[in-house]
Amino acid sequence: MTKININDMLTSYDTKHFTIATVCSHSSLQIFNGAKKEGFKTLGISVGEIKKFYDAFPLGRPDEFFIVDNYKDITKYSEELREKNVVVIPHGSFVEYLGAENFLKLELPTFGNRDVLIWESDRKKERQWLEGADLTMPKEIKDPKQINKPVIVKYHGAKGGKGFFVAKTFEEFRKRLEKNKPYIIQEFVMGTRYYLHYFYSPIQNNAYKLSKGSLQLLSMDRRDETTIDEVQRLGSIAELEEIGIHPTFVVTGNIPIVMRESLLPKVFKMGEAVVEKSLELFGGVIGSFCLETVVTEDLEFKVFEISARIVAGTNPYVSGSPYSEYIQPNLSTGRRIAQEIKFANKKSLLHKILS
Numbered sequence: 001m002t003k004i005n006i007n008d009m010l011t012s013y014d015t016k017h018f019t020i021a022t023v024c025s026h027s028s029l030q031i032f033n034g035a036k037k038e039g040f041k042t043l044g045i046s047v048g049e050i051k052k053f054y055d056a057f058p059l060g061r062p063d064e065f066f067i068v069d070n071y072k073d074i075t076k077y078s079e080e081l082r083e084k085n086v087v088v089i090p091h092g093s094f095v096e097y098l099g100a101e102n103f104l105k106l107e108l109p110t111f112g113n114r115d116v117l118i119w120e121s122d123r124k125k126e127r128q129w130l131e132g133a134d135l136t137m138p139k140e141i142k143d144p145k146q147i148n149k150p151v152i153v154k155y156h157g158a159k160g161g162k163g164f165f166v167a168k169t170f171e172e173f174r175k176r177l178e179k180n181k182p183y184i185i186q187e188f189v190m191g192t193r194y195y196l197h198y199f200y201s202p203i204q205n206n207a208y209k210l211s212k213g214s215l216q217l218l219s220m221d222r223r224d225e226t227t228i229d230e231v232q233r234l235g236s237i238a239e240l241e242e243i244g245i246h247p248t249f250v251v252t253g254n255i256p257i258v259m260r261e262s263l264l265p266k267v268f269k270m271g272e273a274v275v276e277k278s279l280e281l282f283g284g285v286i287g288s289f290c291l292e293t294v295v296t297e298d299l300e301f302k303v304f305e306i307s308a309r310i311v312a313g314t315n316p317y318v319s320g321s322p323y324s325e326y327i328q329p330n331l332s333t334g335r336r337i338a339q340e341i342k343f344a345n346k347k348s349l350l351h352k353i354l355s
């Protein structure tokens with residue numbers, strides 16, 4: 001866990017009246033809705049103004065807004081936010097807007113283990129973690145001259161698939177590569193994509209048991225990515241590339257999905273291994289995390305990425321998923337997070353799930 005001492009920070013808190021807070025974007029409607037269902041007050045941090053669209057969704061609207069000039073300023077307001085008994089639920093945009101460094105030193109109780117960011121944002125460390133857990137990742141191609149099948153080229157720091165490109169030959173790679181931008185080359189895995197939404201509780205033993213705590217699978221989605229997912233309406237990718245139209249991988253939405261049931265044991269084995277390895281490496285990936293996978297024609301999973309907090313792919317499941325329905329009706333990831341905070345508070349275990 002980070003250097004911030006949670007118990008010290010919580011001494012000034014009225015722990016009977018926590019306020020669940022997040023940045024007004026990404027999965028905020030779901031987080032606020034889930035927190036409300038569990039009886040929490042909610043607070044939305046927004047830049048410049050109250051976002052009007054929340055008025056159209058009263059059950060996903062935060063009870064209060066906290067307006068800042070710039071997301072990076074959130075660190076300056078920690079004292080004010082602590083006076084409101086705020087517990088932060090970070091999502092992908094929260095971390096991106098605030099910046100990793102600011103996020104790591106934010107003096108507010110934050111759901112999950114912030115140390116995970118170091119392992120998730122550095123591609124080498126991420127590989128060390130996931131391969132250390134015996135997961136299969138797409139092969140990395142070190143020498144572009146060795147490209148002899150489709151590869152995906154990822155620039156460092158590229159977010160949400162923006163700026164990735166696909167190449168099938170060295171020649172194509174050379175033509176497309178932007179100079180002076182660090183990149184990695186990965187085998188383009190053929191198969192179908194599944195984004196698996198897990199929840200790991202280090203303090204509850206009522207699900208798939210691990211060495212410490214237990215694991216749930218709350219849902220899964222497939223991302224809708226423009227233009228790759230629909231470009232074939234205009235012609236084959238090869239045809240389009242000939243006239244200089246290249247597919248892109250920018251996420252625009254999420255599609256609900258279920259997987260053949262016989263694959264579920266593998267899904268749990270992967271989740272288990274990822275958590276066990278994380279406990280060994282940095283104290284554990286706590287709460288929600290997502291494995292981004294491709295299932296090949298041999299029904300093998302290849303994992304190309306991990307997101308160590310609530311992902312927007314959980315948004316189709318505000319009132320439960322075909323998996324969470326077997327845990328509890330109406331259980332979203334946002335609600336599950338709120339339940340974990342409530343449970344930990346009751347058992348005086350908040351220091352195990354907040355950082």
Ligand code: AMP
Binds near residue numbers: 158161189
């Ligand atoms: P990422 O930003 O790593 O989540 O990647 C963005 C998108 O690119 C993914 O959602 C996939 O559609 C695609 N992608 C990334 N890596 C691979 C890979 N190794 N093989 C096939 N598709 C990939």
